[in-house]
Amino acid sequence: MKKQNSMTKLVSTNGLQYAGYVAVAKTRAKVLKVFSYVIPVRRPMLFVGETSCDELCDMLINEGSTNVFIVTDSVLNKLSIPAKVIDYLKAKNISYKVYDGITPDPTFKVIEEGLRQSVAAKCDSILAIGGGSVIDAAKMIAMAQGNNCQPKKLIGILKARKPSVPLYCIPTTAGTGSEATLGAVVSDDTTHQKALSIDPRMVPLAAAIDPTIMKGMPAHITADTGIDVLTHALEAWMSVNASVETDYYAASAVKSVMHYLPVVYKEGGNLKAREEMGIAAHYGGIAFNKAGLGYVHAIAHQLGAYYSIPHGRANAIVLPYVLEVNREASKKRLAELAKKTGMIKDGQAIGNDRDIADHLITQVRDLINTLNIDPTVKGMQASDFDHIAKAAAKEVSDTYAVPTYLSASEIKNILTKIKQVSDERVDTDTDTDIKGNKVA
Ligand SMILES: [Fe+2]
Known part of the structure; x- marks a missing residue:
C-alpha cells in the first residue's frame, strides 16, 4: 500500500482537514505568483509560416552553430519530416547528427543516450523536431550538455x-506549447513516475511554426492535441494567478481553437488553419507558463498514468x-x-454571467463532440479512485492556482461520472459480432 504524505492526508471530506488543504494550497499559489513575476522568463524568437524552418536555420547559423544535434522520434524520421531542415542545413554546409530515439513520455x-551522442559528436546546438515529448527531451539534453551533468541532476x-x-524547436503538433515553456517532464525508467525540471534557461532560443510540417497529422491526433491547447488556455484564464499578459495569450488561443480546430480536423491540409492552431498552441504555452493549470x-x-490514454484525450474527457x-x-x-472571444454574437441576449458561462461550457462540449473524441476511459476501477483523487489534489496544491478547491470526494464524483459514461458505452459496444460489426 502506498504511503500517504502529509498533503494527501489533508485532502478528505472532513471539513477541518479540507480547510487546512485549501489554506496550504492558497499559500503555495501566492508563492508561485511571486516566483512567476520575479523570475524573468525569456520568450523564444518565433518564426511563422511555410519558410519559417529556413528562417530558424538561418538564425541558428548566424548565432554560430556549425554542428547541429537534431532530436526527433523514429516515426517522424521514417516519414522524412526532418528532411526539409536537413536539406537546408546541408546546402549551407552545416554538419548535423540525427537522434531519433525519443519515445512518448521519454525516460x-x-x-541520457541522446546526451551521450550529442557530446560524442561534439554538437554545438540542439534542434528539436517533434511533439511535446521530443521537445521536452531536447530541453533536458541541451540543459545537461550545457551543465556537463547527468539529466537526473x-x-x-x-x-x-x-x-x-x-x-531551437520545430513543433510537429499543435498541442503542448512546450516550445514556449520553462519545464520538461521525464519519466522514471522503472516506475514511470514523472519528474519535472523547471528552469527559465530551458526556454528555447527560437521556434518555427511551420504549417507544412503539421499538415500530415492524423485527424484524431489533431483533435486530441487541439483540446490540449484549449485546456491550457482555459485553465490559465481561470487561474487566480492570471494577469493582463496571460489573459491576452489565453483568450487569443481560445478564440483560435474554437474557430480553427473544427476546420483543421476536417481539412488536415488547410495550411491557414494549421498555422493558426500552431500559434494558439504557442500562446497557450506562454499563458500557462505564468498562470498555471488546474484540475x-x-x-x-x-488518467494517463493509470489507464494509458493520450494526454489531450484525457483533457477532453475531464474538461x-x-x-x-x-x-x-x-x-x-x-x-x-465568452464575450471577448466571439462566443456571444452582437446583440445576442442570453442573460446574466451564469447563463453566458453556461453558453461557453455548451460550446466547449459541442466542439469536443464535433471532433468525435471518445469520452470513455477503458479499464477504470473504482478502487483506484482514492489514489487518483489524492494525487490530483496534491498536484493542484503543489503547482496550480485554481479558482475553487475540490475535496477528494468531489474529484471522485467526477471520476465516477466518467466511469458511468465509460461503462454505458461498453454495454452498447458489446452488441457487436466477433469482427466488431453491430448486431441487430
Ligand atoms: Fe496539456
Missing part, C-alpha cells in the same frame, strides 16, 4: 548553474466536468471570456 535512459526547480546549449490537467495526468464545478466561482471570468 532518463532515452535522454536537473530534476526540480532551478537546478542548473549554467545556460543550456543553444536550443483538468491534474486529473488527466492521473467539461471541471468547467461545471468551476462555473459558480468562475462565472464572471467565463462570461468575460
Whole structure:
C-alpha cells in the first residue's frame, strides 16, 4: 500500500482537514505568483509560416552553430519530416547528427543516450523536431550538455548553474506549447513516475511554426492535441494567478481553437488553419507558463498514468466536468471570456454571467463532440479512485492556482461520472459480432 504524505492526508471530506488543504494550497499559489513575476522568463524568437524552418536555420547559423544535434522520434524520421531542415542545413554546409530515439513520455535512459551522442559528436546546438515529448527531451539534453551533468541532476526547480546549449524547436503538433515553456517532464525508467525540471534557461532560443510540417497529422491526433491547447488556455484564464499578459495569450488561443480546430480536423491540409492552431498552441504555452493549470490537467495526468490514454484525450474527457464545478466561482471570468472571444454574437441576449458561462461550457462540449473524441476511459476501477483523487489534489496544491478547491470526494464524483459514461458505452459496444460489426 502506498504511503500517504502529509498533503494527501489533508485532502478528505472532513471539513477541518479540507480547510487546512485549501489554506496550504492558497499559500503555495501566492508563492508561485511571486516566483512567476520575479523570475524573468525569456520568450523564444518565433518564426511563422511555410519558410519559417529556413528562417530558424538561418538564425541558428548566424548565432554560430556549425554542428547541429537534431532530436526527433523514429516515426517522424521514417516519414522524412526532418528532411526539409536537413536539406537546408546541408546546402549551407552545416554538419548535423540525427537522434531519433525519443519515445512518448521519454525516460532518463532515452535522454541520457541522446546526451551521450550529442557530446560524442561534439554538437554545438540542439534542434528539436517533434511533439511535446521530443521537445521536452531536447530541453533536458541541451540543459545537461550545457551543465556537463547527468539529466537526473536537473530534476526540480532551478537546478542548473549554467545556460543550456543553444536550443531551437520545430513543433510537429499543435498541442503542448512546450516550445514556449520553462519545464520538461521525464519519466522514471522503472516506475514511470514523472519528474519535472523547471528552469527559465530551458526556454528555447527560437521556434518555427511551420504549417507544412503539421499538415500530415492524423485527424484524431489533431483533435486530441487541439483540446490540449484549449485546456491550457482555459485553465490559465481561470487561474487566480492570471494577469493582463496571460489573459491576452489565453483568450487569443481560445478564440483560435474554437474557430480553427473544427476546420483543421476536417481539412488536415488547410495550411491557414494549421498555422493558426500552431500559434494558439504557442500562446497557450506562454499563458500557462505564468498562470498555471488546474484540475483538468491534474486529473488527466492521473488518467494517463493509470489507464494509458493520450494526454489531450484525457483533457477532453475531464474538461467539461471541471468547467461545471468551476462555473459558480468562475462565472464572471467565463462570461468575460465568452464575450471577448466571439462566443456571444452582437446583440445576442442570453442573460446574466451564469447563463453566458453556461453558453461557453455548451460550446466547449459541442466542439469536443464535433471532433468525435471518445469520452470513455477503458479499464477504470473504482478502487483506484482514492489514489487518483489524492494525487490530483496534491498536484493542484503543489503547482496550480485554481479558482475553487475540490475535496477528494468531489474529484471522485467526477471520476465516477466518467466511469458511468465509460461503462454505458461498453454495454452498447458489446452488441457487436466477433469482427466488431453491430448486431441487430
Ligand atoms: Fe496539456
